Amino acid sequence: MSNSIEIPFSTTLMVRDTCLCLHVQRAARALARLFDDALRPAGLTNGQFSLMMSLNRPEPPPMGPVAGLLAMDQTTLTAALKPLQRKGWVTVMENPRDRRGRLLSLTPEGKAVLAKALPIWKSTHAMIDGKLPDGSAERLRQDLQALS
Amino acid sequence: MSNSIEIPFSTTLMVRDTCLCLHVQRAARALARLFDDALRPAGLTNGQFSLMMSLNRPEPPPMGPVAGLLAMDQTTLTAALKPLQRKGWVTVMENPRDRRGRLLSLTPEGKAVLAKALPIWKSTHAMIDGKLPDGSAERLRQDLQALS
DNA sequence: ACTAAATAGATTGATATCAATAGAAATGGA
DNA sequence: TCCATTTCTATTGATATCAATCTATTTAGT
Numbered sequence: 001m002s003n004s005i006e007i008p009f010s011t012t013l014m015v016r017d018t019c020l021c022l023h024v025q026r027a028a029r030a031l032a033r034l035f036d037d038a039l040r041p042a043g044l045t046n047g048q049f050s051l052m053m054s055l056n057r058p059e060p061p062p063m064g065p066v067a068g069l070l071a072m073d074q075t076t077l078t079a080a081l082k083p084l085q086r087k088g089w090v091t092v093m094e095n096p097r098d099r100r101g102r103l104l105s106l107t108p109e110g111k112a113v114l115a116k117a118l119p120i121w122k123s124t125h126a127m128i129d130g131k132l133p134d135g136s137a138e139r140l141r142q143d144l145q146a147l148s
Numbered sequence: 149m150s151n152s153i154e155i156p157f158s159t160t161l162m163v164r165d166t167c168l169c170l171h172v173q174r175a176a177r178a179l180a181r182l183f184d185d186a187l188r189p190a191g192l193t194n195g196q197f198s199l200m201m202s203l204n205r206p207e208p209p210p211m212g213p214v215a216g217l218l219a220m221d222q223t224t225l226t227a228a229l230k231p232l233q234r235k236g237w238v239t240v241m242e243n244p245r246d247r248r249g250r251l252l253s254l255t256p257e258g259k260a261v262l263a264k265a266l267p268i269w270k271s272t273h274a275m276i277d278g279k280l281p282d283g284s285a286e287r288l289r290q291d292l293q294a295l296s
Numbered sequence: 297a298c299t300a301a302a303t304a305g306a307t308t309g310a311t312a313t314c315a316a317t318a319g320a321a322a323t324g325g326a
Numbered sequence: 327t328c329c330a331t332t333t334c335t336a337t338t339g340a341t342a343t344c345a346a347t348c349t350a351t352t353t354a355g356t
Contacts, residue, residue: 005263012204021179022198026219027292028176031169050170056160071174073344100304100351115153143288144175221314248321248334
């Protein structure tokens, strides 16, 4: 009975090698660091870049759809907007047609920051794209989308 | 000149659709929520499960290799250990052969928690595995590893 | 119009993440 | 041995993440 709750080491190795959640978290951390480093001269993190890019639309979107697009909690989005508002890159205004909601838009300064970051994104993305076997990037995106 | 810093909407759509970093972050958030929800009855988050599973070894490992395995900052590992120590699931002891370092090990209580979580992991993992086209899970792991 | 239910966000509290920095201990070269 | 360097970890500060809970507003049913 004494070691009835012991998990064999072989099981640990199996979980480590097969767990898709772990593999994705690991890749997420590594890619986040990579893009954070690359985008640092532009003053953005990878998450801020993705968020601000998603706000570059003809019409200011409400928060819900943006959170959905980024697959993040609405709470997280509220928090993520704070530093961007402080820096004057993003405007959060009340939706005149639904006073519960907010409309998110980039300021001219925000657009300028984003424009400065775009070529960095392009070169960084091309670099990691090159680390994958030919054609697998598209496949990878599809597989990841199936998990979201 | 006035709109020379405008990024076309088409570029935004291209970045959204192709950015591997965004796709991975999105999948990471979705999978984290999924496993967090499933593992909640066991009292663990997905990250705690992965960390504790990586400590289930014959010999207690030092922090550096564990952080490397999980592709996380050592600072993050230090912080992640705190709640697990408080709960009495993980022991952090000074390495007698290198007093700068620490050795990490699971307590019997920690092993019991992990054993309780294992079947949850198995069923949850089988479920998401089923959401992927046949055989693509292994391919996905390889692609993700190439990014780490 | 009135009220119950649904919806959109905000707040709080806990953990996760990393950069920058600092400290302690081990290592290597003179 | 002595000292500079390296290695291993901790601390601090900022942002990221989500659950639980709350308020305000809209919508739907009557």
